[in-house]
Amino acid sequence: MALTVRIIAPDKTVWDAESDEVILPSTTGQLGILSGHAPMLTALETGVLRVRGNDKTWVPIALMGGFAEIENNEVTVLVNAAEMGDSINLDEAKNGFTEAEARFLKAQNGTDREELFTATQAYKRARARVQAAGGNA
Numbered sequence: 001m002a003l004t005v006r007i008i009a010p011d012k013t014v015w016d017a018e019s020d021e022v023i024l025p026s027t028t029g030q031l032g033i034l035s036g037h038a039p040m041l042t043a044l045e046t047g048v049l050r051v052r053g054n055d056k057t058w059v060p061i062a063l064m065g066g067f068a069e070i071e072n073n074e075v076t077v078l079v080n081a082a083e084m085g086d087s088i089n090l091d092e093a094k095n096g097f098t099e100a101e102a103r104f105l106k107a108q109n110g111t112d113r114e115e116l117f118t119a120t121q122a123y124k125r126a127r128a129r130v131q132a133a134g135g136n137a
Helices: 090-109 113-132
Strands: 003-009 012-019 021-026 029-034 040-052 058-071 074-079 082-084
Touching: 003 021, 012 040, 012 058, 012 074, 012 082, 021 058, 021 074, 040 074, 040 113, 058 113, 082 113, 090 113
Parallel strands: 003 074
Antiparallel strands: 003 012, 021 029, 021 040, 040 058, 058 074, 058 082
16 A cells, blocks of 8 residues: 655645655654554754655655645645755756855854854755755755
């Protein structure tokens, strides 16, 4: 029995299909979901969700935080934003990551807590985009 997986952002449905397995970027670490999983609700970190379809290939999707509900072989993911990995330009994502990393490192050495929070979020988003596009970050 397959899972029905729906990934919903405020502006669009990013994914709505059956899948064999899902790996979620939970706030407590990577969380694998298979058919028959116990019902649960979990917060999601900015990171890469991976969906394994019936053809056994993994599809990476960059998520920008949200929540996931698992119940009756249905995985519903509500996110702030999401991008399919194959729609991300890897070179642009790497450039964005380099800029975000520099901003993050600068903010770590400063005293402005708000700037550190903002830089950390930008760094996580940029890293997730590079990873979803197939790069290393």
